[in-house]
Amino acid sequence: MKKTKFILALDQGTTSSRAILFDHSGQIRGVAQQEFRQILPQPGHVEHDPEEIWSSQLAVARQVIEEAKLTHDDIAAIGITNQRETVVVWDRETGKPIQNAIVWQSRITADLCDQLTRDGMADTFRNKTGLLIDPYFSGTKIKYILDRHPGLRARAQRGEVLFGTVDSFLLWRLTGGKHVTDYSNASRTLLYNIHDLDWDDELLTALDIPRAMLPEVLPSSGSFGETKPEFLGGVIPIAGVAGDQQAATFGQGCFEEGSAKNTYGTGCFMLMNIGETPKLSDNRLLTTIGWGIDGKVTYCLEGSVFVAGAIVQWLRDGLGIIAESRDVESLASKVDDADDVIVVPALVGLGAPHWDPHARGAILGISRGTTAAHIARASIESMAFQTRDVLDAMQQDAGTKLKILKVDGGACCNDALMQFQADILDTAVQRPKVSETTALGAAYLAGLAVGYWKNLKAVKENWALDREFTPAMDPEIRESRYHKWQMAVERSKGWANS
Ligand SMILES: Nc1ncnc2c1ncn2[C@@H]1O[C@H](COP(=O)(O)OP(=O)(O)O)[C@@H](O)[C@H]1O
Numbered sequence: 296m297k298k299t300k301f302i303l304a305l306d307q308g309t310t311s312s313r314a315i316l317f318d319h320s321g322q323i324r325g326v327a328q329q330e331f332r333q334i335l336p337q338p339g340h341v342e343h344d345p346e347e348i349w350s351s352q353l354a355v356a357r358q359v360i361e362e363a364k365l366t367h368d369d370i371a372a373i374g375i376t377n378q379r380e381t382v383v384v385w386d387r388e389t390g391k392p393i394q395n396a397i398v399w400q401s402r403i404t405a406d407l408c409d410q411l412t413r414d415g416m417a418d419t420f421r422n423k424t425g426l427l428i429d430p431y432f433s434g435t436k437i438k439y440i441l442d443r444h445p446g447l448r449a450r451a452q453r454g455e456v457l458f459g460t461v462d463s464f465l466l467w468r469l470t471g472g473k474h475v476t477d478y479s480n481a482s483r484t485l486l487y488n489i490h491d492l493d494w495d496d497e498l499l500t501a502l503d504i505p506r507a508m509l510p511e512v513l514p515s516s517g518s519f520g521e522t523k524p525e526f527l528g529g530v531i532p533i534a535g536v537a538g539d540q541q542a543a544t545f546g547q548g549c550f551e552e553g554s555a556k557n558t559y560g561t562g563c564f565m566l567m568n569i570g571e572t573p574k575l576s577d578n579r580l581l582t583t584i585g586w587g588i589d590g591k592v593t594y595c596l597e598g599s600v601f602v603a604g605a606i607v608q609w610l611r612d613g614l615g616i617i618a619e620s621r622d623v624e625s626l627a628s629k630v631d632d633a634d635d636v637i638v639v640p641a642l643v644g645l646g647a648p649h650w651d652p653h654a655r656g657a658i659l660g661i662s663r664g665t666t667a668a669h670i671a672r673a674s675i676e677s678m679a680f681q682t683r684d685v686l687d688a689m690q691q692d693a694g695t696k697l698k699i700l701k702v703d704g705g706a707c708c709n710d711a712l713m714q715f716q717a718d719i720l721d722t723a724v725q726r727p728k729v730s731e732t733t734a735l736g737a738a739y740l741a742g743l744a745v746g747y748w749k750n751l752k753a754v755k756e757n758w759a760l761d762r763e764f765t766p767a768m769d770p771e772i773r774e775s776r777y778h779k780w781q782m783a784v785e786r787s788k789g790w791a792n793s
């Protein structure tokens with residue numbers, strides 16, 4: 296009898312590295328996870344040690360295979376998915392990183408972005424990449440690193456120093472030197488022309504970044520190379536790669552135009568499938584590549600919110616009012632509502648649709664009666680309010696109201712948050728049984744490439760509902776609470792440079 300095989304997804308997230316085994320029905324058959332250090336040199340600056348990214352990712356991959364009592368032979372293919380935009384620059388010869396990775400959340404290039412905008416570059420970048428000029432994206436971070444180390448740009452020009460997003464760095468290490476990435480990750484760099492599907496020379500010149508340091512860009516489902524035998528006990532094909540938010544969109548089965556998902560992790564990311572033509576947003580959302588598969592490229596509209604679950608981490612590590620993330624649920628449930636307290640979690644500025652790198656967090660509406668429970672509740676509600684900002688913009692772009700929002704990510708297990716989300720959006724919210732849709736999407740991309748799954752239909756049939764949350768809030772209350780949120784957001788803007 297033929298032995299059952301599995302697909303291994305490597306999910307390299309902002310706060311942890313995970314490895315997850317999936318079977319044919321898209322069910323999880325093993326999970327291993329390791330957190331790694333968040334390095335915060337200055338307010339608004341966020342770094343990771345690429346060696347910790349690598350060692351934690353390799354460790355969990357080995358662990359999950361070992362715990363499931365499998366060998367490399369039982370794995371049909373590997374899919375990689377990753378925190379996007381984060382920049383790693385390394386030496387081609389030694390494979391050693393030049394410095395810490397600059398993380399997507401980092402505001403380190405805020406001034407450089409202001410300068411590019413003053414230079415009138417916004418439309419050029421936007422028309423070619425679908426993105427806005429913001430420190431979030433990789434391009435200005437690469438320029439920052441090249442400017443900072445004497446002689447580095449010349450070395451990059453000679454191809455001695457390489458850039459990659461985290462997928463690319465992991466691929467380089469796992470395959471022993473393949474310098475590649477996929478369309479979805481390339482589309483987050485501010486350097487990739489999403490119409491021509493190529494790095495753009497005009498943009499590279501504007502940021503003084505040599506083409507020689509950039510990876511080859513491949514479709515998201517297909518061959519990315521093979522693991523070197525010393526890492527996982529033998530050779531395994533790597534057959535799927537996508538940025539984590541695009542992978543989650545794929546894992547949720549959002550294959551039809553107009554379907555959308557929202558992921559609640561460190562940040563919150565809503566993506567809507569807009570088909571095979573890259574339309575630009577009129578409402579300050581991003582146009583990005585979802586995935587490339589079977590010779591076709593699918594585009595998405597995206598609303599990126601920088602701080603979602605991370606505000607809960609701040610309650611835990613900064614304020615110290617909870618011991619673990621999940622304790623936020625019991626603390627918040629001590630009160631019936633936030634009593635008009637609003638938390639604006641602009642800890643690293645505001646993303647979509649505000650795009651203000653200088654905004655900073657605010658807590659408004661505190662009275663003598665305010666308790667830690669109100670702050671906890673308002674923090675949870677902030678994720679839902681930010682999602683409403685994004686969904687309103689997306690619905691305006693799409694010209695239709697979304698009927699169902701599919702959700703996933705670490706914080707979507709919070710039932711109170713999901714109910715409040717449905718209430719504040721006035722849209723049904725559906726949570727699938729497998730909420731690890733990011734890893735699942737990477738597994739699907741890899742599995743489709745090696746024939747583990749036949750087609751998109753087979754993949755979509757695996758999706759199963761865990762729970763649907765339906766809107767139940769009085770419309771007047773909904774709009775008055777959302778109005779308060781909007782007022783609070785305005786007050787948080789421009790704080791860091793005022
Ligand atoms: N019960 C909960 N309620 C709200 N937020 C939570 C809860 N449990 C975890 N979180 C938050 O979810 C995030 C983890 O989600 P995850 O998808 O693993 O993130 P990432 O992939 O960005 O590392 C953390 O920021 C954590 O604070």
Ligand SMILES: O=P(O)(O)OC[C@H](O)CO
Nearest residue numbers: 308309378379560561562
């Ligand atoms: O690692 P996550 O899940 O917080 O996702 C981060 C995003 O990819 C940033 O764009």
